Amino acid sequence: MITLIGEDLAKVGLSFIFDGPAESCEKCRFKASCVDNLEKGRKYTITNVKDIDQKCELHDKGIVKAVEIKRSDLEGFIDSKKVFVGSNITYETPDCDIECVFHKYCFPDGLIDGDRCVILENLGKQDGDCAKGFNLTKVHLRIIE
Numbered sequence: 001m002i003t004l005i006g007e008d009l010a011k012v013g014l015s016f017i018f019d020g021p022a023e024s025c026e027k028c029r030f031k032a033s034c035v036d037n038l039e040k041g042r043k044y045t046i047t048n049v050k051d052i053d054q055k056c057e058l059h060d061k062g063i064v065k066a067v068e069i070k071r072s073d074l075e076g077f078i079d080s081k082k083v084f085v086g087s088n089i090t091y092e093t094p095d096c097d098i099e100c101v102f103h104k105y106c107f108p109d110g111l112i113d114g115d116r117c118v119i120l121e122n123l124g125k126q127d128g129d130c131a132k133g134f135n136l137t138k139v140h141l142r143i144i145e
Helices: 023-027
Strands: 002-006 015-019 041-054 063-071 074-081 088-090 116-125 136-141
Touching: 002 041
Parallel strands: none
Antiparallel strands: 002 063, 015 041, 041 063, 074 136, 088 116, 116 136
């Protein structure tokens, strides 16, 4: 997938969450190649920086670069009973409203309830007790597109 990103940010390995297009993007001639192929709330990682520059009024230096991106692999907690490396799961956000130290792993940025994922790696049980009493294991996930 190709998109455009500010010249200062165009570095292989950089990850970002797409928060939606700016209002001025609607009339931009590069909209289709820049923001139309991105999904709001998703996390992407730059895999290659092209030697192509364009002007863009939204970025600090007024220049964007073409970059190749992919959806980022993610880390998160899932029910320990579902952890089998290589298996496909449907991600379910936990029924929890507590803001605790584990929150970022129970609700990882870029992962949406109902996403189909493959478990790439078992990263072990959570350190400490879940305030809701859930039995959780941290896993490395890839969204299946």
